[in-house]
Amino acid sequence: MAKTKEELREEQINKKIQLKEDYTKVFSTVEGKRVLADLEAIGFSKGGLVFPEFNTNRTFYNAGLQDFANHIKNVMNLDIKELKKQPEPIIDEVEE
Numbered sequence: 001m002a003k004t005k006e007e008l009r010e011e012q013i014n015k016k017i018q019l020k021e022d023y024t025k026v027f028s029t030v031e032g033k034r035v036l037a038d039l040e041a042i043g044f045s046k047g048g049l050v051f052p053e054f055n056t057n058r059t060f061y062n063a064g065l066q067d068f069a070n071h072i073k074n075v076m077n078l079d080i081k082e083l084k085k086q087p088e089p090i091i092d093e094v095e096e
Contacts, residue, residue, distance in 0.1 A: 013083060023075045039069040 003011070026032045042065050 016078060016083060017080055019075055020078045020080070023072060027072060027076060036069060036072060039065060039072070 027036050042062075
């Protein structure tokens with residue numbers, strides 16, 4: 001039997017909450033903070049992404065690393081109250 005829209009929404013919210021807890025647990029340690037700082041430094045999160053000689057491939061690579069580090073921080077900073085206020089996520093299969 002397919003899950004209802006509300007059950008799927010609740011399941012998705014619970015997965016995001018669990019991920020937030022997992023990321024926070026891992027990246028709040030001394031070691032996790034060092035890893036995140038390294039990702040930010042490599043991707044130039046705190047500065048520009050472009051190399052002086054403007055190497056397009058390297059610029060895209062750095063942008064990807066920056067996105068990766070930002071994703072980690074965004075998950076850790078996820079506001080659970082706001083998440084629960086968001087409109088229902090898009091769900092492919094719903095039993096009406």
